[in-house]
Amino acid sequence: MKTQETIGANFKRAKILVIEDNEDHWILIENAMYHCLSEVTTVWAKTPDQAMDFLNDWSIQEWEMPKLILLDLYMPAREHGWFLLKQIKAMPAPCSQIPIVVLSASDHPADIADAYQRGGSSYMVKPTTIAEWLAYFQELRNYWWETVTLPPMRFSV
Template identity: 30%
Template sequence: MTDKSTPLFDVLLVEDEPADAHLIKMSFKENRVRCNLHHVWDGVEALAFLRQQGADYADAPRPDLILLDLNMPRMNGREFLAKIKSEPDLASIPAIVLTTSDIERDVVATYQLGANGYITKPVDVEQFIAVVRQIEGYWFNVVRLPSKQ
């Protein structure tokens, strides 16, 4: 668990399913994760956020971590990963796939595209909250993230 001396992190949640987005937000709140959670609905919006394009994202912060669903309209998670990992300014941002798919080819493909982790979303709320706690513990307390450029 974090304390008041723990710095705030910026997390970009890329999730098109309202119920899943709500559950992720609730899990972050339940775990008292000290971060600013920014939510966009698909890869197109996520790229605009990262590139600070448009009035909505002109002042968007560079996230410390991206939580990414795979199956989304307009630009899916695979296409999004390929784009950000090919751009030098964005490639160093860790991206964790958080999806309902447990298909091996999805796991392999996303790691080949540069994903830093792959998590299959638990269907049970308590398990979901536990997964978020583990994400927080590992990504915000154990590993050293790249400094914001």
């Protein structure tokens, strides 16, 4: 059973990078995270280039590193999401070790299988209602912050 100390360590300087090109989806995500993960700082990257700029800047600032990345697969095409996932996984540690949850409106089995084969930590089919977004982010909180033990971010030397 996890202790409050272990759970608290997951929340310490907790940040999520949300890579989402659809502003309407970002607003839903931001709202749901505000209600379910108010202790966590969210950073929005609207484009793959912006996401890589954030990660490159943070790669030399351990205290800025996100504990989780939410990556929209179709940005606007699936190939953009796959390419970004590959770029992140090719970065030096600790960036390459950040868990990545792939988000998509697609429930196609090939997309789901590819996401895991390419290094995604989880795959989520995007909800369609506010209630579903809130339920998803409550589960995200329960799993990624209150159940698992996240490793401390350490730079390679």
